[in-house]
Amino acid sequence: MTPVLIDCDPGIDDTLALLYLAGLHHVGGIELVGVTTTAGNTTAVQAAGNARWVLDELLVDAPVLPGRPHPAQTPLVTTPETHGPTGLGYLDVPAADAAGDWAELWARGVDKHPDLHLIVTGPLTNLAAFRDSHPEHYARLRRVTVMGGAVNYRGNTTPTAEWNFWVDPHAAADVFAHPPQGKITLCSLEVTERFLIDPERLEELIRALGPHPVAAHLPEILRFYFEFHEAQGEGYQAQIHDLLTCMIALRTIPYVDTSTTIAVEAHSELMRGTSVADLRGHWHRSHNARLVTDADIDAAHRELLRVARALAGRPGIR
Ligand code: BDR
Ligand code: CA
Numbered sequence: 001m002t003p004v005l006i007d008c009d010p011g012i013d014d015t016l017a018l019l020y021l022a023g024l025h026h027v028g029g030i031e032l033v034g035v036t037t038t039a040g041n042t043t044a045v046q047a048a049g050n051a052r053w054v055l056d057e058l059l060v061d062a063p064v065l066p067g068r069p070h071p072a073q074t075p076l077v078t079t080p081e082t083h084g085p086t087g088l089g090y091l092d093v094p095a096a097d098a099a100g101d102w103a104e105l106w107a108r109g110v111d112k113h114p115d116l117h118l119i120v121t122g123p124l125t126n127l128a129a130f131r132d133s134h135p136e137h138y139a140r141l142r143r144v145t146v147m148g149g150a151v152n153y154r155g156n157t158t159p160t161a162e163w164n165f166w167v168d169p170h171a172a173a174d175v176f177a178h179p180p181q182g183k184i185t186l187c188s189l190e191v192t193e194r195f196l197i198d199p200e201r202l203e204e205l206i207r208a209l210g211p212h213p214v215a216a217h218l219p220e221i222l223r224f225y226f227e228f229h230e231a232q233g234e235g236y237q238a239q240i241h242d243l244l245t246c247m248i249a250l251r252t253i254p255y256v257d258t259s260t261t262i263a264v265e266a267h268s269e270l271m272r273g274t275s276v277a278d279l280r281g282h283w284h285r286s287h288n289a290r291l292v293t294d295a296d297i298d299a300a301h302r303e304l305l306r307v308a309r310a311l312a313g314r315p316g317i318r
Pocket of ligand 1: 011014041156162189241
């Protein structure tokens with residue numbers, strides 16, 4: 001079984017990513033060894049409360065710990081207008097009261113599972129902090145997949161920057177300047193924004209989940225995200241970046257990637273969080289990433305329904 005640690009900021013698309021990972025955990029595809037949270041869509045403690053709520057609904061008892069409360073070099077900005085006042089759309093659950101050393105959880109994961117998959121679907125604050133606090137463990141990370149960046153592409157936060165990289169540009173710049181052992185698989189906006197759920201797709205998902213209690217909460221969570229995207233001129237639907245990222249990380253759908261060098265701008269005000277791939281080798285720097293350039297979106301929709309049906313049929317539903 002593939003050991004997986006996810007560092008996320010739920011967040012509505014992070015929540016669907018957790019639902020998917022919980023489903024895979026139950027059907028035996030992965031072992032979810034832990035969830036840690038970054039500050040981004042909401043605060044790290046609220047994100048941990050949200051993640052705990054999702055995992056409890058899904059009857060997964062993996063540890064959930066809040067990570068660093070804010071970026072090291074910039075003030076924290078959260079986005080209640082995108083993900084709702086506390087990150088779960090119109091649903092409100094308590095912030096986490098559990099405390100614990102998230103970096104120790106990562107280090108234990110690396111020690112116990114040399115093939116640990118780390119998936120980061122929030123700002124890279126914790127990943128950069130882990131490099132400082134546990135350099136040897138950081139260097140041993142072999143499978144890291146990140147959702148972030150709008151690579152050589154328009155942004156969703158500024159004309160050139162994507163949200164996760166914009167929130168903590170120094171962390172993103174640092175991680176790509178000093179990558180761990182394995183190249184980082186980067187799922188950036190130009191691919192992840194293609195994975196869209198609309199009310200019809202949501203209905204399909206709810207039907208696939210059948211009697212599972214989590215199904216009843218999805219409309220109040222997703223409705224907020226649909227409304228946000230509509231207000232942005234994207235239509236009454238939602239881009240589910242973080243779930244697609246998990247499928248790519250675990251190779252449960254076909255995708256295409258290319259080995260390249262990524263750099264992130266941290267110092268300029270206008271270009272904060274902008275990410276660039278040196279696709280033609282102008283920089284003469286060693287490659288630090290596998291940039292995902294395409295993914296089979298139809299397969300992603302089928303894969304989500306497959307796991308939802310498996311959740312519907314599993315024993316232990318309250
Ligand atoms: C990313 O930003 C957040 O709003 C989403 O959860 C996703 O991780 C997309 O830019
Ligand atoms: Ca996220």
